[in-house]
Amino acid sequence: MTTRYRVEYALKSHRRDQLIEWIKGLLAVPFVLHSQPTAVFEPQRGTTDQMATIAHRRYGEIMRDVEELINDHIAHQQAGTHERSKLKMLVPSVGMFFTPLYLHDAFVYQDNRRFISSRRFVPPSFNDIRLILNTSQVMSLTRGGPIELITFDGDVTLYDDGESLTEDNPVIPRILALMTKGTKIGIVTAAGYTDARRYYERLHGLLDAIYASNLPSTYKQNLIILGGESNYLFKFSEGEPDRLKFVPRKEWLLDDMVAWQDADITELLDVAEIALKDCITTMRLEAQILRKERAVGIIPLPGKKLFREQLEETVLVAQKILEISPVGRRLPFCAFNGGNDVFVDIGDKSWGVRACQHFFACVPTPISAIPIHGRSASVDAAVIPNPDPTSIAGAKTLHVGDQFLSAGANDFKARLACTTAWIANPAETVALLDEMCELDEALSRKIK
Numbered sequence: 001m002t003t004r005y006r007v008e009y010a011l012k013s014h015r016r017d018q019l020i021e022w023i024k025g026l027l028a029v030p031f032v033l034h035s036q037p038t039a040v041f042e043p044q045r046g047t048t049d050q051m052a053t054i055a056h057r058r059y060g061e062i063m064r065d066v067e068e069l070i071n072d073h074i075a076h077q078q079a080g081t082h083e084r085s086k087l088k089m090l091v092p093s094v095g096m097f098f099t100p101l102y103l104h105d106a107f108v109y110q111d112n113r114r115f116i117s118s119r120r121f122v123p124p125s126f127n128d129i130r131l132i133l134n135t136s137q138v139m140s141l142t143r144g145g146p147i148e149l150i151t152f153d154g155d156v157t158l159y160d161d162g163e164s165l166t167e168d169n170p171v172i173p174r175i176l177a178l179m180t181k182g183t184k185i186g187i188v189t190a191a192g193y194t195d196a197r198r199y200y201e202r203l204h205g206l207l208d209a210i211y212a213s214n215l216p217s218t219y220k221q222n223l224i225i226l227g228g229e230s231n232y233l234f235k236f237s238e239g240e241p242d243r244l245k246f247v248p249r250k251e252w253l254l255d256d257m258v259a260w261q262d263a264d265i266t267e268l269l270d271v272a273e274i275a276l277k278d279c280i281t282t283m284r285l286e287a288q289i290l291r292k293e294r295a296v297g298i299i300p301l302p303g304k305k306l307f308r309e310q311l312e313e314t315v316l317v318a319q320k321i322l323e324i325s326p327v328g329r330r331l332p333f334c335a336f337n338g339g340n341d342v343f344v345d346i347g348d349k350s351w352g353v354r355a356c357q358h359f360f361a362c363v364p365t366p367i368s369a370i371p372i373h374g375r376s377a378s379v380d381a382a383v384i385p386n387p388d389p390t391s392i393a394g395a396k397t398l399h400v401g402d403q404f405l406s407a408g409a410n411d412f413k414a415r416l417a418c419t420t421a422w423i424a425n426p427a428e429t430v431a432l433l434d435e436m437c438e439l440d441e442a443l444s445r446k447i448k
Contacts, residue, residue, distance in 0.1 A: 192228025
C-alpha cells in the first residue's frame, strides 16, 4: 500500500499539471465516441472529413464550456470566494487567473495548425492542450491592449540548456520588435551572478544587438536581467563594456523583500545544504556542494551526469525538509531541478517577476471591457484589478518559461505574479512571439 502510494503520487503527481490533465480527460470522450480508426481501410474520403468536422465541433464546445468555468472562477476571485468556484471543486489545484482565456478561439487556431480533429488514433495530448492554453493567453493579452512587460526564463526558453544566446538566435529580432513597440523585457533566470561579465557571456547576442540597434536610448533601457530567481538585478547600459549595469538592491527590492533577514537567509541555506549532503550520501551521487551568497546546490563531478530520478528525489527531499523547518516558513525559497544539477535559491520567480513589474514602475492603463465572443458574461467585472498602482499589472505581464510542473520547476511560482506561457524549447518561444505578432496584426486590421 505504501509503495503504491509513493509510485502513484510522490513520484508522478509532481510531474503533472492537473488543469491540463482534466481538460485532456474531457476531450478524450468525444475522441473515443467520434474518431474512426477503421476509416484508414475505407476508400471514401467523406467518412474521414465528416469525422474531423464532428470532432472539431465537439472539441470546440468543450473548450467553450471550460472558458465559462474559468470566467466563473475569475468572478469568484473578484468576490474573494474563489475556493467556492465550480472549477476549483473540479480541479482543486487550480490557481489564479489574471485574464479570461479564449479557449474556443485558441483551439480553432491550433487545430488549423496541428490538425487535432483529424487524428483517429492519437487523442488530444498534453502538448496540444498546453499550446492551446498558450494561444488563448496570448489572444487575451493582445485583445486586452498592449502587453507592457514580457519576462523570459533563460535556459531552454531563450537558448538550449547550458548554451548561450548567440547573435544568430532567431529570438533576437522578435525581442527587438517588441522593444520597438515600447514593451519592457525582463530575463528572470536562476543563474545567480554578481558580475555583469557572466551574464554578458550568456546573453551577448541579444545585448550586442540592442546596442547596435537604432532603438532610442530610453527603449534600450527597457531590458533588465534578474538573476538568482529574485536576487540580482542588472539593467542595460550603453556605457558599460558588458552592456549591463548592476542595480543595488535598495533601488529595486520590494517592501516584503527588504524584511528578509540575513540571519534567516544563512539559516535556510544551512538547512538546505545539510539536506543536499544527505542526498549525496544516501544515493551515492557523484556530485559536490556549491554554496553561493543566496543559493546552495549540488553539481555533478567533472565528466559525470546525474539521472533525472536522482535530481527529482533530491529536489523533493530538500523541498519537504525546508517546508517543515521554522525558517522555511518565514522565508520564501525555490528548490528546482536544473537538468543536471539541483539548487535551492532564496526567493522564487514570483518575487522576480514582481520585482521587474515594480522596477519599471509603470502605472497600467485601466482594463477596459474585453468582448467575449458568444458569451454574455462581463469580462471587465471578472478581471482582477492591479493591487499595486506603482507596478505593471499581472494582466499586462507575460512570463515565458519551460518549467511549470508543481515541484522542481522554477517557473511554476511565476503564476502567482502574472499570466504565463509554458513552452518546451527555444523554437516554441520563437513560434509564440510570431503568434503574438500575427494575432496583434490581425486585431489591428479588424479594428481598422
